[in-house]
Amino acid sequence: MSYDAFLSYSREDEDEVTRIAERLRDEANLQVWFDRWELVPGDPWQEKLEEALRQLNTSVVFIGRKGLGNWQAPEVRAALNRNAERKMRVVPVALPGVDVRDERIPLFLKNLDFCLLRSLDDQPNFERLVAGITGVHPRFARAAQAARPAATTPAPIDPNREAIAYLQGHLENDAISFFVGRGLMSALTPCDISEKLLRSLELIGEEAPAMLPSLDLAANYYAVKSDENRLQTDVASILRQGHLQIPAAYDELALLLRQLCARPAGRGRRRYRHLVITSVLDTTIEQAFLRAGMGFTRFVQSASGRRLDINLYDQVELSGSGFIRVGERSGYHHSFPLDSSDDMDRVIEECDARSVSLEQASAGSPDGTQLASIFADLREPILYKLHGSLDVRDSFTLSTEQYYEAVSRSPSHKAVPEQIGQILSNTPIVCLGSRILDPDFRLSYYLLRECLDVRRGQIRRFAVHPRDLGDQRDCSHQMGLRAWSRLANWATTRYGVEMLDMPSERFLRQLRGASP
Known part of the structure; x- marks a missing residue:
């Protein structure tokens, strides 16, 4: 079976993660590798986890109120190593009630964009989690869903009105x-201000240029040629x-x-x-x-x-x-x-x-x-x-x-x-x-x-x-x-x-x- 993501979690958070895994399966139509569904008694579970981490391209790391679990920590290190090699996408998820500034959360996880679930029924952030797994923004996913033929095609979602x-x-x-x-x-x-600054420095001629550097770069050139006080005075003028x-x-x-x-x-x-x-x-x-x-x-x-x-x-x-x-x-x-x-x-x-x-x-x-x-x-x-x-x-x-x-x-x-x-x-x-x-x-x-x-x-x-x-x-x-x-x-x-x-x-x- 082909899987969309590996779910990494602490046993303390099993009930909440089970509910989210069910939503990913039933509502988002995603196949997730969730150990409670994949392992049976007697399986060499460590080998199974290692094999799943090697084969999958996405790992979802759930952070609960007590931080990472004992066996979750090595899973996260392995996922981050593969992420550094650009072989795996790591999606950190803060479960309800978790403060992402908690010092127990690994620093390398904090550098990634968190999905913050306010509740298990938090639809907007559940859609962000799905986007993290699929790599498709929720707005485009909803538009693609609306475009699929169906018995009764729903009206397309207008992102501006929404x-x-x-x-x-x-x-x-x-x-x-x-x-x-x-x-x-x-x-x-x-661009008008950039052009006036560069023209006063005689870096461009009288002919209108097709492209111009951004204002911050043009201002940098001007400050180097004169000084910052002169830059402010002349831009104000x-x-x-x-x-x-x-x-x-x-x-x-x-x-x-x-x-x-x-x-x-x-x-x-x-x-x-x-x-x-x-x-x-x-x-x-x-x-x-x-x-x-x-x-x-x-x-x-x-x-x-x-x-x-x-x-x-x-x-x-x-x-x-x-x-x-x-x-x-x-x-x-x-x-x-x-x-x-x-x-x-x-x-x-x-x-x-x-x-x-x-x-x-x-x-x-x-x-x-x-x-x-x-x-x-x-x-x-x-x-x-x-x-x-x-x-x-x-x-x-x-x-x-x-x-x-x-x-x-x-x-x-x-x-x-x-x-x-x-x-x-x-x-x-x-x-x-x-x-x-x-x-x-x-x-x-x-x-x-x-x-x-x-x-x-x-x-x-x-x-x-x-x-x-x-x-x-x-x-x-x-x-x-x-x-x-x-x-x-x-x-x-x-x-x-x-x-x-x-x-x-x-x-x-x-x-x-x-x-x-």
Whole structure:
């Protein structure tokens, strides 16, 4: 008989593993090598186990509350050795109630992507387990199943609608977090900025280039030729040239967040806050929020990772005469014409501004007390600008070197506030304007990885971006366009992100229940 996977488990967890093995056999139609089904009294069981491990290509390692069993440990070592030789796929599964940070779990297992079962009936993560065995993402497996001829063919599953239904259900009690990447920049794309930097260095001529390096690489070249201060100054100057159009997705995001923040809290206290993390450097997101008449709190991460600049836009009111009024907690207010970009940028920069040192923000310190006070009584939603902002001096993280420095110092300097990390680790995440191959997305992911890995596999994440929308000069766009299906499967297994082929503004409009 041909088997799909070897099941490795501790005798302490036999009942739970038996139930999962039955589901793999009956629901997923998989043949699994489960010793209770394969061995009979009198069999040389050690030889049988060794033979199965040598012949099979996949081993599912179940981790229970008491860790690995006595005979399970050598099975896991053998599987990991074959995995290192690329001869076996190892799928670690945390049974209900298991903390994957448990020190008893072998380090080499922790480096693999865990399947976290919240219960024996946890359907989404059971499908992830099946995907780990078959190598086919659940979304594609469901689509293939729907495509098979049957007596009554079920309607094909639309991954976009399914994702929206999941998020709307989650929003009934909790919040979701958004990551807004630079792919939504409209007037000046990252490739536009790269081209201007390289042209100023005379590395390219006046003729429009067919392909361009990513912005982080172009910024690296520029920083080497001049310095990082000059890089920030010149990129800020590029961003300030002309009027930057607010993308439609930002307007839709502002309407959705205003709708969510206006809901009554209900009987139970809401656990998590609405959070928008962005790597966008200009102030078009802030403008979209203000133009929607929505107050919010903004945190800007400095390039050094040691300072956090904070603005509180407490009360925002729109008048019928075309004016906008932004109030501070002190009672002072700013009033200016809605069509005055210069006034809006000034208010974005100056409104209720303060700064704290993250290095000195320990419990009980003045900075720590101030930061805790801000988070305890802030205005939702939270806009967290991870890589700096146009209006904050010395805040840009642009070059590859700056990204690497930010990632390396993040654990030691606690560059991301604990309160932000708590929100990220407990809410679904929707990435807008970010392709999985974008350096901006991947380097941001590694900076936030400690927060994102806490409940990975238990809460879903989505990247919303139509496959054919992007700058044709962008190498990552061209690669993603040519390998969309494989990239979608890799994104799920590598980052736990489901890719949705859909314009961001339409996705947000449907998420808030408006017409498509």
